[in-house]
Amino acid sequence: MKRLFIAILLSLIVIAALIAVKNEYARFLPSAGLGMSALVQRGHIDNLFIGASTFRKGLDIEVLEQMQQQSYILTYNGNQPVLMLMQLEYLLRNHVSIGHLYIDFYPYTVAQTPSLSDTRLLADTDTQFKFELSRQLSQTPNQSISDRLTQLYELFVSANNTSLLWYPIYRKVNLSRNRNGGLLHMANQTGSTKEHLDQLPHFGKRDGLQPQQMEALARIIELCKQNQIQLHFLEIPKYHLLLQDPDYIEYANTIASFIVDTAKDDIVIRADQVAPDTTNPAFFSDLVHMSGMGAHAFTQALAKKIGSI
Amino acid sequence: MATSLLFTILFICGTAVVYYIVPLQLRWIVLLVASTGFYIAIEPLLFVIAILSALWTWWITRSISISPRKSYLAVGIVPVILSLFVFKYYNFFCHSAAQFLEKLGIMLDPAVLKLAMPIGISYYTFKLIAYQVDVFKKKYTCEPNPGKFLTYALFFPQIVCGPIQRPNQFLDQFKNTTRFNVHxxxxxxxxxxxxxxxxxxxxxxxxxxxxxxxxxxxxxxxxxxxxxxxxxxxxxxxxxxxxxxxxxxxxxxxxxxxxxxxxxxxxxxxIHEFWKRWHISLTSWLRDYIYIPLGGNRVSKPRQKLNVLITFLTSGLWHGANWTFIFWGLMHGIWTILSPRPPKIKADEDTGTTKSPGRWSVAxxxxxxxxxxxxxxxxxxxxxxxxxxxxxxxxxxxxxxxxxxxxxxxxxxxxxxxxxxxxxxxxxxxxxxxxxxxxxxxxxxxxxxxxxxxxxxxxxxxxxxxxxxxxxxxxxxxxxxx
Structure with a gap:
């Protein structure tokens, strides 16, 4: 039994070392064409889009690349203002200079308690970031000890292990699908049908706008002012059924007013100021996400708008 | 909460610490208290059902051990099976009967019982039956201490998913005098x-x-x-x-x-080998308490096949109250009947060794x-x-x-x-x-x-x-x- 305990102890030490190395140095792996580490390696960007999957599926990088300026789409699934603020702070801490910053204006993310749904963010950042993230997530109310332990385990131990184990394949697959953070070959991807979209369920119960998320929006505005970054909040078009949702309308109006009041400037670009037809089912893959075709059309309109800003 | 892995592991570690602190002859009490606590953490009311079934079994087996009559055995086993039936199968049989009668044109509204099934009921019920039968057959003498018997019946690591341990395998270990078995x-x-x-x-x-x-x-x-x-x-x-x-x-x-x-x-x-390797404690239980009492291999071929089928149907039904489980048991039963028993490998008479398999045998x-x-x-x-x-x-x-x-x-x-x-x-x-x-x-x-x-x-x-x-x-x- 003594031998077993020694073997277990040694393997735990090796695992601890491996995990420490992963948490600090995984971000230095060769870029896979997306995420924060690729952006940090670049050092400067003219147009940076930070958002959730709505941005990834709603912006066509190939259209943005046709502009004279450099663009990068930084997205993580379920990205929320609290996380977007942390990403911005991390980029600034790592000396990334940003010309124009476009933040995802998606009201329902402001109505969520802070949570991490895309662990890819952890592979792109250092240990300090993970500790800060852990602190933010620990403030979630009604969290049981078991939930908290599971969360800590995921943050510091298990996150990204599978993709890091197969990193050469992971990188190759992502490089073939992504460039400058955006998806490639979107223009020809058709969307859904009216029948399909009409039968999709609306989202469940929401508990109002979360103070932590609202504070994060205010802090993003403040940080951009301090660093002389041109800030815009950009709403990606949603299927018209969602835009008619009373919750959505109420939240969107409240957040837009809050941003304008805090920034003392109208920096919100609503979808209807840019958008193609939100009733066209071919432009959407579900109620929230655009199809490749929709993203192409929207980004073309947006590029003109950006040019005029 | 009690079925969560973290809780289970922590509970076991805590129990182990206390277990090795107390004197040897009191250890079963630690196990009994821990098992009671574990069961209550799952659902206190369901614990009452488990403990009543176990106490009934202990009490009746005292009579069985003095006078091993089949009627005593039946009186002992029926309430235990009945509690399993009520909690696990009653609603299923009521619904199935109502559906069947509906096809015959007789409309019935089955009285549905809104009862939660006690966790582990299938496991401890089979343990209790095994104990009664073993005492009846004099394979095992009645345990005089009800506390030790309850420890066997409700042993907490085996509550959630078994295995169905036999009384002699478990209770005899209390006679062990080793303080700490490193191995x-x-x-x-x-x-x-x-x-x-x-x-x-x-x-x-x-x-x-x-x-x-x-x-x-x-x-x-x-x-x-x-x-x-x-x-x-x-x-x-x-x-x-x-x-x-x-x-x-x-x-x-x-x-x-x-x-x-x-x-x-x-x-x-x-398939014969599969059932010797899969859920061995259940398979051996079914063999000893269903298949062999039905006549096992000592009866005519058709009867033997019927015994196999009944055993597998019982296995299917044990897994759950649904026709899918019964059908699954039936499939395995038919497969076992149709599949020829593999010949036993004979050792070479001269050398006492078995021949190494050829390429064709490996394939x-x-x-x-x-x-x-x-x-x-x-x-x-x-x-x-x-x-x-x-x-x-x-x-x-x-x-x-x-x-x-x-x-x-x-x-x-x-x-x-x-x-x-x-x-x-x-x-x-x-x-x-x-x-x-x-x-x-x-x-x-x-x-x-x-x-x-x-x-x-x-x-x-x-x-x-x-x-x-x-x-x-x-x-x-x-x-x-x-």
Whole structure:
């Protein structure tokens, strides 16, 4: 039994070392064409889009690349203002200079308690970031000890292990699908049908706008002012059924007013100021996400708008 | 809460500390208190039912031991079976009877009982029956101490998923005078690590995949359905045997030895062998308390076949109150009847050794193993489906829609996470399954390791894989539902 305990102890030490190395140095792996580490390696960007999957599926990088300026789409699934603020702070801490910053204006993310749904963010950042993230997530109310332990385990131990184990394949697959953070070959991807979209369920119960998320929006505005970054909040078009949702309308109006009041400037670009037809089912893959075709059309309109800003 | 893995492990560790502090003759009290606490943590009211059944069994077996009459045995067993029937089967039989009568034009509104099934009722009921029968047959003398008997009946590591340990295997160990059995403790730690690996790395990773594919199998490709069928076979094995390993390992930590419940069943070359390797404690229980009392092999061939069928139907019914389980039992029963018993390997009369198998024999053995595994996998589809018709539709679609293309492969892998990380989860899972398969073949199915602790190198490998790739926080314990 003594031998077993020694073997277990040694393997735990090796695992601890491996995990420490992963948490600090995984971000230095060769870029896979997306995420924060690729952006940090670049050092400067003219147009940076930070958002959730709505941005990834709603912006066509190939259209943005046709502009004279450099663009990068930084997205993580379920990205929320609290996380977007942390990403911005991390980029600034790592000396990334940003010309124009476009933040995802998606009201329902402001109505969520802070949570991490895309662990890819952890592979792109250092240990300090993970500790800060852990602190933010620990403030979630009604969290049981078991939930908290599971969360800590995921943050510091298990996150990204599978993709890091197969990193050469992971990188190759992502490089073939992504460039400058955006998806490639979107223009020809058709969307859904009216029948399909009409039968999709609306989202469940929401508990109002979360103070932590609202504070994060205010802090993003403040940080951009301090660093002389041109800030815009950009709403990606949603299927018209969602835009008619009373919750959505109420939240969107409240957040837009809050941003304008805090920034003392109208920096919100609503979808209807840019958008193609939100009733066209071919432009959407579900109620929230655009199809490749929709993203192409929207980004073309947006590029003109950006040019005029 | 009590079925969560973290709670179970912490509870076992706490109990082990107290267990080794108290004097030898009082240890059973620690186990009894811990078992009571564990059961109450699950559901206090259900504990009352379990303890009443156990006390009834202890009381009646005292009479049986003095005067072993069949009527006493019947009086002892019937209430225990009745409680199992009421909690587990009453609603099912009422609904089935009402449906049958409806077809005959008789409309009945079945009186549905809104009762939660006590966790582990199927396991402790079988333990109690075994005890009564063993005392009746004088295989075991009645335990005079009700406390020790309750410790056997309600032993907490075996509550959730068994195994169904026999009274003589358990109660005799209280006569043991060893203060601390290092060998047993060592074996226990190794088994717990193996169990955690099976549940956290394999079962928990497959569980969401299986749930997703079964929930929308009518619109899933044939290849995905085939993969899912195999994944479910692996899931149910790893989930159940992992839980058994943790239960046996925990028992070992507390000084209680328990025989192995699984022996690399998917390496069986025929269905007879499969049932000697799968859920051994249940299979041997059914053999000793159903098949042999029915006449076993000592009756005419047709009667023998009927006995096999009855035994497998009982096995199916034991797993749950649904026609799918009964059909699953029937399938295995028919398969066992139709499958010829393999001849026993005879040793060479002169040298006393067996001949090494030729190439053809090896190929035949591999094909038989694959065939048995495939047959068992098909039977699991009935076990998992909501109803028999859904299972047939699943199988029909699986074969008629089977195409191999890049798109079909992508669709088959995607349900792991629903996004492009699925491929890495899939590759990691396959890697872990290969490691586990080699371990099962080389170690578990090797009789040399029957009484030895599992090799440390393998255990460390499993520990590392569990820490790095384990999926925590959502253990299902499929067999806890039975």
């Amino acid at each position: 047993l403790f060592d074996c226990g730690i190794r088994l717990i690590i193996l169990g955690l690996f099976k549940i956290l790395v394999i079962a928990n990773q497959i569980q969401p995949y299986v749930n997703q594919v079964y929930s929308r199998f009518e619109s899933t490709s044939g290849l995905a359905l085939l993969c899912n069928a195999f994944f479910y076979s692996i899931l149910i094995y790893c989930d159940f045997s992992g839980c058994s390993d943790i239960a046996i390992g925990s028992g070992n930590l507390l000084g209680i030895q328990c025989p192995r419940n699984f022996n690399a069943p998917y390496f069986s070359k025929n 035949k053995a591999i094909l038989s193993t694959i065939g048995t595994c495939f047959g068992v996998t098909i039977a699991w589809i009935f076990f998992r489906s909501e109803n028999i018709s859904a299972a047939f539709r699943y199988i029909w679609r699986m074969f008629t829609q089977l195409r191999i293309s890049a798109q079909a492969i992508q669709d088959a892998v995607l349900p792991f996470s629903g996004d492009n990380t699925s491929i890495y989860i899939f590759l990691t899972l396959i890697m872990c399954l290969i490691v586990f398969g080699i371990f099962e073949k080389k170690i578990i199915s090797n009789p040399k390791y029957d009484d030895k602790p599992l090799p440390a190198a393998w255990i460390v490998t499993f520990l590392v894989l569990t820490i790095l790739f384990g999926k925590f926080g959502q253990s299902s314990f499929i067999y806890a539902n039975f």
